[in-house]
C-alpha cells in the first residue's frame with residue numbers, strides 16, 4: 586500500500602503535536618495524583634485548573650462550569666440520565682431528534698426502559714429539526730430537550746439558538762451534543778442558549794478517552810460517580826491529567842485557527858466536488874449545503890454499495906466511512922440517512938468523507954479520482 590489518505594476525521598483525528606508535547610510530562614516525571622495535598626500533586630493540579638480555564642474561554646463559559654469526562658459518550662449519558670433522574674418529580678418526558686448519535690439515542694432508550702417517555706423529533710431533508718414541532722412537543726412534564734449542534738454523518742449544523750429559545754421560554758433545560766462541532770465552528774454557550782453541552786477531545790486533534798461536559802451554573806443533575814470527590818464532587822475518579830492538558834492545548838489551537846481552517850476545508854471540498862461532478866457519476870449530496878461542518882462531505886451514489894466502496898477505497902489506501910452497512914446478509918441504511926429520506930437507490934451507496942486540516946489538495950483529488958475509477962471502470 587502506498588501513502589495513506591486519511592479522510593475519516595469525523596470518526597477521530599490525529600493527535601496534535603503540541604498537544605502531545607504538553608501531555609508528555611504528565612505521562613513521565615509529573616505522575617503525581619492531582620487530588621493529593623502534598624507538593625508533588627501541585628503541578629498536575631495546577632495543570633488541570635489551567636486546562637479548565639483555557640477550555641472555558643474557548644466556549645465562553647466559566648471554569649467551574651467545565652466538568653472533565655472520558656469523552657463524548659460519557660458526557661451525553663451524564664447530561665441526559667443525570668438531568669432526567671434529577672428532575673423526575675417535574676416530569677418524565679425527554680425530547681430529542683431522530684438523527685442523534687447513539688450515545689444520546691441509547692441513553693434515551695435506557696430511560697424509556699425505566700418508564701420515561703421520549704419524543705423523537707423528525708428532521709427535514711437537510712437534517713433540521715423544526716421549531717414548530719419542538720414547540721408542540723414540549724409539555725409541562727418535559728424535563729429536558731437534547732438536540733445535537735452538528736450531525737456526525739451529514740454535517741448539518743442545527744439552529745440551536747432558535748431551538749433552545751423555545752425550551753428556555755418554557756423553563757425546560759436544553760442539552761446539545763456538540764461533539765462534532767467543538768473545535769470546528771465558533772461555540773458560545775450563551776449565544777447557543779444551552780444549559781449542558783458535550784464535547785470530546787479526539788474529535789478536535791486532542792487525545793482519545795477524554796472530553797468535557799459544560800453545565801451551566803445553577804443547573805443540577807445527579808453526580809456521575811461517587812468516590813473521591815473530584816470534579817467538584819460530581820464525577821469522582823482520579824483525573825486523566827495528561828488527557829485533560831492535551832485536550833486544552835488542542836482545543837485552543839483549533840479555536841485560534843477556526844476561520845483559516847474553515848476556508849481551507851471549504852476549498853478542499855469544492856475541489857473534490859468539481860472533480861467528482863466532472864466524472865459524470867450520479868450522486869446526491871446529503872445535509873445542508875450552507876449550515877454545514879467544514880470538511881464534511883456526505884454523498885449517496887446511485888446504484889452503489891457504500892460498504893463495498895469503502896472497502897475498495899481502503900484497498901487503495903483511502904480511509905472513509907459509509908452510511909450503509911451489510912450486516913447479517915441484509916443491507917442496512919443508517920438512521921440518519923433514513924431520517925432525511927434519501928431515495929433507496931441512492932441511500933445504499935452512501936459514503937462520508939470527512940477531511941481535516943492535515944489533508945491536502947492532492948488528497949481530495951485522489952479521493953475523487955479513486956471513487957470515479959472504482960465506479961466507472963470497476964478498478965481496484
Ligand SMILES: Cc1ncc(COP(=O)(O)O)c(C=O)c1O
Nearest residue numbers: 656657658686688737764765785
Ligand atoms: C455527535 C457525536 N456524539 C457523541 C460521540 C461519542 O464521542 P466519544 O467517541 O468521545 O465517546 C460521537 C463520536 O463519534 C459523535 O460524533
